[in-house]
Amino acid sequence: MNCQELARELEEQDLDHMPAALRGLAEASLAGCPESRRDVQLHRSLTALPVPPLSSGQIDEWRTVALREAFVRTERHRRRARLYGIGALALGAVLAAIAIIYLRQPPASKALDTHHEEVKPAPPTHPQFHQP
Amino acid sequence: MTGSGTEQFDALVRPHLEILFRMAYRLLRNSADANDLVQDICITACEHMRDLAAVEHPERWLLRVLHNRFLNLCKRRRRSPLVAVGDAPEVAEFPTTAPGPEEWTQIDDSLRILELAYLRLDETQRTLLSLRMEGYDMSEIHSITGISKEVLRARLHRARRSLGQHMERIQDGPTDAAVVPESSK
Numbered sequence: 001m002n003c004q005e006l007a008r009e010l011e012e013q014d015l016d017h018m019p020a021a022l023r024g025l026a027e028a029s030l031a032g033c034p035e036s037r038r039d040v041q042l043h044r045s046l047t048a049l050p051v052p053p054l055s056s057g058q059i060d061e062w063r064t065v066a067l068r069e070a071f072v073r074t075e076r077h078r079r080r081a082r083l084y085g086i087g088a089l090a091l092g093a094v095l096a097a098i099a100i101i102y103l104r105q106p107p108a109s110k111a112l113d114t115h116h117e118e119v120k121p122a123p124p125t126h127p128q129f130h131q132p
Numbered sequence: 133m134t135g136s137g138t139e140q141f142d143a144l145v146r147p148h149l150e151i152l153f154r155m156a157y158r159l160l161r162n163s164a165d166a167n168d169l170v171q172d173i174c175i176t177a178c179e180h181m182r183d184l185a186a187v188e189h190p191e192r193w194l195l196r197v198l199h200n201r202f203l204n205l206c207k208r209r210r211r212s213p214l215v216a217v218g219d220a221p222e223v224a225e226f227p228t229t230a231p232g233p234e235e236w237t238q239i240d241d242s243l244r245i246l247e248l249a250y251l252r253l254d255e256t257q258r259t260l261l262s263l264r265m266e267g268y269d270m271s272e273i274h275s276i277t278g279i280s281k282e283v284l285r286a287r288l289h290r291a292r293r294s295l296g297q298h299m300e301r302i303q304d305g306p307t308d309a310a311v312v313p314e315s316s317k
Contacts, residue, residue, distance in 0.1 A: 011285050017267040039292055045246055046295075047265045052163055054153050059146065062174045066145075067137045070178030 001025050003033035015040050016047075137178060144184050145177045148191045151266060152198055158262040159202050159255075161247060169205065173197050195276045199259055206255040249298035257291035260284065 001009070006029045009018070015026055030037045152173060156166035176197050177184055187193045250258065256279075263273045274281050 011270065011288065013269040014264050014267060017269070038296070042292060042295060043264065045243070046250065046261060049158070049161075049243055049247055049250075051154050051157050054150050058167070059149055062149065062171050063138065063141050063146070065171060066174035066178045067141065069175045070137070073175070073179060 001029040003029070003036060006030070006033050006036050010036055010039060014043060016044075137181070140181050140185065141174075141178060144181065144190050145174060145194070148194050149174075151191065152194055155195065155198055155262055155266060156202075158265060159198075159258050161251060165205075169198065169201060172201055176201075189275075192272065192276050195263075196278075199277055202259065203255055245299055245302050246295075248302050249295050252298045253291060253294055256287060257294060260288050261291055261295070264288070 006026055009022065009026055015023060018026060030040065149170065153166060153170050156169040156173075157163065160166050160169065173194060177194060184190055184193055250261070253261070256277075259277065260273065263276065268276070270281050270284060273279075273284055277284070279287070
């Protein structure tokens with residue numbers, strides 16, 4: 001395995017998690033590839049950084065808080081959804097009422113016609129009508 | 133609801149809590165912040181228990197939530213006025229992801245330099261390196277983060293280079309200046 005192939009394999013998977021056969025090949029090639037060797041070293045140092053242990057008491061606390069909080073949030077969502085539903089119904093009712101009121105009004109064209117009938121013709125203004 | 137919720141939690145979430153905590157701690161390098169992050173993920177998991185039960189890899193689902201929450205946390209910290217006032221050390225030190233005294237006592241000098249350099253990486257670089265530390269391969273990291281494999285390769289490569297550069301800078305200069313990670317400034 002040359003350095004390029006090794007670098008490609010190491011990009012794909014970390015050395016300590018490679019299948020045994022591939023790992024053997026990679027480890028044999030590491031000596032001749034300083035860049036890959038440095039990367040592997042860096043990765044191992046990072047993995048060696050300490051992580052505190054997790055207690056079962058902490059897990060129980062997470063579970064208790066999570067279940068309670070999730071229940072509260074779900075209830076809150078439900079209540080909000082119910083409120084939105086009632087709001088939507090109320091808005092629908094108001095819109096329906098407005099539509100009914102609008103439809104019951106007399107048509108605007110009739111009102112215009114009656115107005116036309118009441119309009120008197122303008123008095124003649126031609127000069128010949130004013131002659132004695 | 134609580135009874136079945138407890139059972140579902142124990143079946144779907146509990147087996148992955150250790151890895152979630154390890155990942156959260158690797159990302160933040162601080163116990164209190166890691167605890168809060170995992171708690172937040174547990175709440176999200178309980179709210180979406182049906183979705184979680186339906187997915188093929190619950191662990192990856194939970195890690196995706198962790199990744200997103202971590203990114204949001206970093207964004208929030210960057211926007212926080214407390215962090216923005218970088219000149220006041222007593223203010224700047226409070227919301228950072230720098231290790232607390234408890235963590236400092238547990239590690240020696242060379243690891244401390246590595247840890248400081250690691251905290252200077254941006255949030256995506258830290259996530260990628262942490263996932264690699266947990267042994268995830270490229271395909272798994274792709275399915276957790278949603279980042280394409282080509283971009284992942286490039287970012288991982290850049291993360292390693294940046295880590296090396298930060299370590300060199302920290303070794304050359306005073307370590308106190310490096311307590312606040314770049315991503316939090």
